[in-house]
Amino acid sequence: MAAVTNSWVNKRGPGGIAIAFWILLALLPFGERFVAEGSFDYYMFMGQAMLINAIAILGLNLLIGFNGQISLGHSAFFAVGAYTAAILMNFAGWPYWATLPVAAVVCFVAGFLFGFPALKLEGHYLALATFTLAIAVPQLLKYKPIGKWTGGVGGLLLDKPDAPGWSGLGQDQFLYYVCLLIAILAFWAVRNVLRGRGGSAMMAIRDHVMAAGTMGIDTARYKTVTFGLSAAITGVAGALSAITVAFVAPDSFTLQLAVSFLVGLVVGGIASLPGCLIGGAFIVLIQNSSQSISDWMKATFSISYDVPAWAIYGVLLIALMYFMPRGIMGGVEAVTQRIVNRRGT
């Protein structure tokens, strides 16, 4: 994965555009008056899903985009996070917010441990091992002896947390803010990691493992820790999804979930932080509008079948690999780079 430039990583300053953008996102729940009566809660719920997906993709991007380790199994860590939150809330009666750090720690350990076999695997092999992981997890979650805790095939039903009385927010508005707060923390943390020594080491490993090792970087340690961090971030997203959806079941954590993260990552932009947000919003939009896209395609191209979202994902992925292998943000970066270069000469 050569030719990935990360000019923004070295840029100093607080990042005015990013802050303005986050403030804009924080203002969205006040848009209630501009939306038709009744549909606002649904928009807020979609907003939560977008932010959750963005966090999950952020975790995946840290691993794939910045460390060059391919994972098709991040649905597994998402599941671990979701089940950690669900079990703690359901059986131990924990408040929702207290489950998030636990989910992060559990997933960090799980990711760190999976990072050890991953050390020996590269490229296709790692993709293969994680692919197998993604397929094995739903079956593992249905395993009878642990069914007492996981709820088996039926999953666990949770209580959706209410907004505290003093805030005056609706339930979905409040959960949107919870997701937003976690998203800001996660993006801020990743940005700081990437700007430090650790980030440089991660990217050096991505660009050339052996050269990085020669320069004194402990490649094994960085790779396993990156795997752990990546899993932890995705796991927190999983916990948030359990909290906001108030339900977990094995069949929501299939290979398709891992693939949708990959779609979001590739669409938004490999090795791009804003790209994660674009990707997260994108997959929620496609999933929600797949019926209307399908209807439109049926009418326009006179197809007599329903066009499923997965066909659209697939065609889109191949098209992106041809024309914009680094996603939307990669394309934007390439264009700005060209403009800057022209000015320079």
Place this chain on the structure above:
Amino acid sequence: MEFFVQQLVAGLTSGSIYACVALGLVMIYVSTDHINFAQGEMAMFATYIAWAMINAGLPYWVAFGATILIAFAGGLFIQRVILKPLEAAPVLSLVVCFIALLSIFNALAGMIWSYTIKQFPTPFPARDLFGSGLVSVQQIGVVGVTLLMLGLLTVFFHYTTLGLAMRAAAQNAASARMMGIRVSWMLALGWGLAAAIGAVAGMLVAPIVFLDPNMMTGILVYGFAGALVGGIGSPFGAVIGGFIVGVLENLVGSYIIGNELKLTFALVIVVGVLLVKPAGLFGRVVVRRV
């Protein structure tokens, strides 16, 4: 003891299907170094085509042969049209592309033939061999078709000019090119063969697991495991590996862990082999120059 033999035979039967899937994977791996994640879904799609033909009234074996030809053409087409432009692309792009193919085939099958489970006919009579209660004709048939196909492939790769050219292209592309072999087309042929082998596996397994768009997901994972156990660079090893995994899966499933953790067992095999002996039983250890 009887139960053991039954499990062993069942293991060999599923093993022969895993062997086919593994062989399809190896076929693509040796020539391009890619692991085709869409192998299972391609096989599933081909099986649906066979089902449609049989439903339209064609005799089983005619549909069988026609499906193999269609799958071959399809594999060739995919390599030529979709993958050729990405020959020099980074690994991630290729993995994404294979995953995209997987999604497309799965969605297309669901879209055209719906997600309801379908029965797939078997050409073998439903009775036991010699009335022994141990081995059914169906099982012998599955293993027999697999072995026949392996025999044909061995002859093809060892005694025909085209087969030798394909092996040459896989082993040393540059030298093969100098000998006048069109390497790029050899890769496409490899894809075609892989798709055809996959189609055979799909049609053999469909009567056992029933036909639905997700029928190959688990089988693909076992195919991976088989290919890795045998050594992903070795066709012979892949076949042996497939049989080993099939037998292990059945014995471990019925005696130790139960049927619920079979996929987890595949995961353990995959990770275990990659950790302990990445070259597999019959693979070559690759030494890379930096």
